[in-house]
Amino acid sequence: MGSIIRLFVGTPLAMLVTVVLFLFMYFLISGTDLDLNEDAETVRIEIGRQIEDTPEQTTQKQFERPQLDQPPPPPPAINDANFRPEVAGVRAGAPTFDANVDIGTGFNPDRDAQPLVRIEPQYPDRCQGRSGDIETVVVEFDVDPAGQTVNARVVRSTNSCFDRNVIRAVERWKYQPKIVDGQAEPRYGVRTTFKFQIQE
Template identity: 40%
Template sequence: MASLVRLFVGAPLAAIVTFLLFTLMQILIFEDSAPPDDAGDEVRITIADAPEEIQARQRDANIDQVEDVTPPPPPPAIERARADQPTESMSTIVGGLPDFDRPQLAGGDISFDVSDRDAQPLVRIPPNYPPRATERGIEGRCSVEFDVTPDGNPTNVRILSCTNSVFERETIRAVERWRYEPRVQDGVPQWRRGVQTQFDYNLSQ
């Protein structure tokens, strides 16, 4: 029973609400479609047909007229004096040349040979002190004699005297390592016989 009452009361109310909503929608639609107000400000955009020509500043490329410069006059020509050729002979101007006696090259008195000289030492290496003499504290002296070949090499080394035989071997070895300028006679290297020298062996050296 209560449901029937709600049906009879609610149906008319629903119809009325639906009609009102439909009418409200019609009003809103007509208001939205109304033409815009002509009172607004008019905006105009203008596009230029051609860009404005900008005049660039140009430099003056004209060259000022250069004044004519008069070149200096050329230097005066110097006349070269020509020397007169002598008309007299050379013997008249200077005088007669003296006569010299020409040497007789065919004779045997003239010699172009190098002056004679004796054997000269070039390299003289001192002897080594014998180790055995050093250990024993022995000192001494040795005299030696030798020959020099035309090539400047000592040969035929001979001991003349020695205070101790411990020094003989080192004395001979030292002389054999020497070098000489050979003896020269009439421009020809010669043997030099009997060259003598002496060695002193001192521990304090």
């Protein structure tokens, strides 16, 4: 009996509650409807690298040319007449030719024998002398057409101790041969004087 009463009372009440909830939801949805097209705001963001206009710059590299070392100046010419080499504390006199030697000129095709290479003799260790003493050796020789010295001989000597070294030095000399009518000829009787002086 009680269950039938609850059925008749509860059913209409449940239907009422359902209708009320349905209406409430309807008004709730219809009242909060927004016009998205009117209130929406569009923001556009452009992402890209900003390039700043700058004037074109041209870098010019200047290359410096390397400075080349200038060749050293030629050694000063030595006047053979005043040249006095010192060897082992000894001053050897430069060879002097006799007055009959003609050095020739560029305008004359003929020329006399002219020295090219002259080796100074060495002072012999075995030769003794006092400081300041001057020893003299006079040598005479010939020059063949090839410019070689031949037949070297001592004409006069104040000390025979120097003769051998003087002859050896003269035999190594080189000459331009004597020219007569365009032909090389031997030159006879070339004379040279050597002087040796002991330094203090």
